[in-house]
Amino acid sequence: MMPPGLIIGAPASGSGKTTLMLGLCRAFRDRGLTVQPFKSGPDYIDPAFHAAAAGRPSFNLDSWAMPADLIAGLAAKGADADLILAEGSMGFFDGVAVPGAMGIGAGADIAAMTGWPLVLILDVSGQAQTAAAVALGFARFRPDITLAGVVLNRVASPRHETLVRAGMAAAGIPVLGALPRRAAIEVPERHLGLVQAEEHGALEALIADAAALVAAHVDLDALRAAAAGSLTAGTAPFPAPPGQRIALARDAAFSFVYPHMLDAWHGAGAEVLPFSPLADEAPDESADIAWLPGGYPELHAGRLAAANRFKAGLRHFAETRPVHGECGGYMAMGAALIDADGGRHEMAGLLGLVTSYERRRMHLGYRRAVLRRAMPGHGPGAALRGHEFHYSTVIEQADEPLAEVRDANGTLVAETGSRRGRATGTFFHLIAGA
Known part of the structure; x- marks a missing residue:
């Protein structure tokens, strides 16, 4: 039987997915849980950060390139875990125009295939109650996706948080946490995306800071209780090695x-x-x-x-x-x-x-x-x-x-x-x- 899971998504790149993902992986690990990380889409950099935070390898799940049995086989890597956490890519519903093996390459495809509810992280800088309209759109855009709730990011002040929470309450959207603006834990970028994990000299400190921030400002118990899943573990025909x-x-x-x-x-x-x-x-x-x-x-x-x-x-x-x-x-x-x-x-x-x-x-x-x-x-x-x-x-x-x-x-x-x-x-x- 597969453990429950969650997938972290956002309206766009740069919303704070990786910071939240790293913080959650380490915060739950610090609580004694075994966390299995995954990454949606063709990214070879984020999984190395995930592995450092969770203490076990992270694998890509790609609905455009991978057949269903390969996705199920890779998901089975988390069969011995207490919790599965997956990180989406780009905007949660973003992908290509023409479907591939199982979908368009969107994080939403993986959520639908696995039954992992969405934890939506929203950059609420520059807005207040309007953020609830964005969250409501996520909840209704695809009926095969379950929205577990939202984590607010880059909250400017207690008054700002109160206004955003009021909008979410009116829309019936659970707020699982609210992260204040903290530039110190932003993962640095380079011309092809994130700096590789092995190149980040202060990686352990960054992960520890992200975990402390998440533990202080996210309801970990509520987030874990929202985890679910419907995927049956499979055995995949993995690519054969090119040599012995x-x-x-x-x-x-x-x-x-x-x-x-x-x-x-x-x-x-x-x-x-x-x-x-x-x-x-x-x-x-x-x-x-x-x-x-x-x-x-x-x-x-x-x-x-x-x-x-x-x-x-x-x-x-x-x-x-x-x-x-x-x-x-x-x-x-x-x-x-x-x-x-x-x-x-x-x-x-x-x-x-x-x-x-x-x-x-x-x-x-x-x-x-x-x-x-x-x-x-x-x-x-x-x-x-x-x-x-x-x-x-x-x-x-x-x-x-x-x-x-x-x-x-x-x-x-x-x-x-x-x-x-x-x-x-x-x-x-x-x-x-x-």
Whole structure:
């Protein structure tokens, strides 16, 4: 039997979801509860923060990319917990126009599939009773969603809180808490979203402060009592590992790996052998595949260009075994990376790809790819679902295309990935098979 759960949503990004999520995970953990965190949507940064706060891995649940059995199988990771807490993404009902595997990628889809009631966090700065109209809209917009109540955020004063609560009472909306404005616990941002957990020097202090704030201003007993759920734990056909011994690039430049992928690899008996390109380390010679995930290679382009042992070792590895890169890893496998100032940095040269940050252009969205050529773990013709998010521009792509790639609307995109010999790469991060 699955434990009860709640999902935290908001009208828009920047409303305080992550702060509330981290505070709740740690506050309940401090009470002796086992909390299983999840993240709705294709985010590889928030789960690391969740794991630090809850003390156990957080997994992505994605209604556009994942079939129902995979979502049920991942949700089963919380079967031994006392409480499930999931964090939505963007606005709670936001997603793409054309549904994918199970929905449009909205947090509301996950709430409907699991039966986890919504805890709505509202940034009430600049408004009072009007906030109740927003909450009432959330309660009525989708009949398959249950609104547990609201947590008010960035409350300016006791008088402000009284006015907002009066509006909520008139609308019949429970208020589960009211957080005063506290800039000190805002999670810092970077050009691709939140700063990664391992880069935040004061992460433990931030989580402790968030937990203290939430414990002082949120009715934890009422919030836990509102938790519910209707999902039956499942066993999912998780993605097969691309090899038995996987050399995985893992450092500040390469850390964007979906937790469910690593979990699936370990669960299938694969051995993951981390190595650090930034430390000029080559992939382990005993590995049968090398995998370079995404990250921030553009922030470390000079160090990567100077990492001659890494580059030579990767080229040597690719002579006899497959090497695959996703987004930042794909760029590092290319011929060169041009930074924001126009400086050219020579990369590993396994592929002819040249990318540039001199003219930033955002590439963002779900991707459905049908492979033209094999890549590790998948043969020609395989249909894959993933997500792309980067600001780089392709200057050269001299190798054969790896896949036919379309966005969520079915429109062809130019970023096809590429293949040369045993080296393959994509700009999208793989989430699941289609």
